[in-house]
Amino acid sequence: MLEARGLVKSYRAPAGAPIRALDRVDLTVPAGSLAVVLGASGSGKSTLLNVLGLLEDADGGDVLMAGERVSALGRSGRGRARGRYVGFVFQSFLLLPSLTALDNVLLAGRYAGRRGPDVRRRARELLAQLGVQERELHYPPQLSGGEQQRVAFCRAVLNDPPVLLADEPTGNLDDANGRVIWGALRARADAGAAVVVVSHRADAVVGADAVYRMQQGRLQPGPPMPGGGTP
């Protein structure tokens, strides 16, 4: 389970008052569910994801993963917690250009202390599941955007993280690739992970278990989901 309590985060503006990106945000995402956070650009949704994933410190509040107050850990502890608990899918993929697709996936294993044939086999399985097994020895510049995002997804889930965070995961993809990534995110939630997706697209709520709307740093229950569910 992923839990955020009273998260506060402000950025210094070049002039004028500081910009409040997170304003007392509370969020609970149970294991096995997929939450979507909608919001316009600048609403604070990416900041929320960064703070949840320990990529950025909040000015106040707590982040808990599997009951552990990970936001209170030191820098190295947060680094280890990221490797243990969190998988990231970024809008711009963020694959390392000097590594092949397979090595990019294996990178997540390396920092979690996982090496050897088992983890390599697992990486290949994931690439096959996402339909990019033929591209494992290609470098990112040799892959299409959709293929890069599939590889990035494999990297995010290699260690079976209990928390999966995705920032506009289909923002740079065509519809077909977008559907593949959404299906994979849903599958991770079904497999027991707490999945949070932020998006500016309203159609992203399809398949979500909960929807929230971010506005000026505040998180509120979102619009009703197709099918009549509630957050």
Place this chain on the structure above:
Amino acid sequence: MRLLIRILRGYAFTIAGIAIGVAGIVALGAMAERIVRFIEGGDRFVLGQISVAGRGLGMGAGFTAGGMLPAASLRAIAGVPGVWGVQAQVMLPLNPSTSQFMTLTQELILGVDLTVPTPNRHYPQLPVGQGRYLRPGDRQAAVVGASFATSHGLHVGDRLTLEEESFEVVGVLQRTLTAPDRFVVMSIEDARRQWIAKDRMLRTLLATGVASINAPDLNTGAAVGWREGEDPDAVARRIAEQVPGVNVQLPSELSRLLRSSTAFFSALLVGIGALAFVIGGLSLANTVAAAVFERIRDFGVKRALGATDLQLGGEVLGEALAVTLTGGAAGVALAIGLGFAVDGWAARTGQQLFLFSGRLLGGALVFSVLLGTAAAAYATLRVVRLSPAEAIRRGA
């Protein structure tokens, strides 16, 4: 290995940048080493003997320049307590028109009395590269310095004509990067004839018989040795006190004079070294730090994947080590290649501009690795202070 090659390929421009910086350090350092060798060689020579010349002015050159040193004076010197070995010498400029200049590249004739051993403790015999050294009884035979041989196109067995007298080149000295590289060494009897041929006044004196000069008196100086356990400066002072009409150089004083006369080169050397370290070092440190900063986004991604500061630091330092070592080795190779090319061209005039000593090459590699690692460590510390999100944002 595959990973190392890929890393190095990714750093091709960085390696090239480091190589250029290190090549600069090594090339300038090699020029400085060349000058150091010259100064040290001269210093070693003068500290190995007491140099004595006749009092007054003469056309002699080099360490034994001065007036004529007659045979009677040589015998008196040999009788001074503490003296071991006196070798009469004639040292002349090959070209008398340059005698007024004591230049570092002056070509000299050195005539030595081959019937006695050379008393210089550091150079009992000049090192021969090809052929042989002179033997007692050799006449019209010469051993030439390496630079002299190159610039005059001489080899063992060739003939060398000096003052219309033909000499057989029986040996070529090893390159010492000091004064002997430009010597023509011959028997003192031959050198005396060269002296007479070059010096019209001496010729006139001998012809008129105004002065009672015999052949054994025609010496420009002498190399004097000292007995084991004796203080060479004390022996030199004793010679000056007990033998009239001589100029005696104290080894330590001559060394000091030599060093002060080469003070300009020493200063130049320090300047070259400082310049090399500043330019090369800055270039190297800047290149390595820039390479780390360029990958700031990659580091952000790696930290997002769970890399700790320690893992990231180890990774960056490992890469920096591999990159600076490769760049450093390439720089050394580049400098040596360029140095040999330039020296190949300069050798036509008997010059050598570079000396790539082991201490220079080793020092340059160690320096580049240490500086590269320090620059990488500094850049890494700056990078890991950023949050992963900030690193990814800045690197975008």
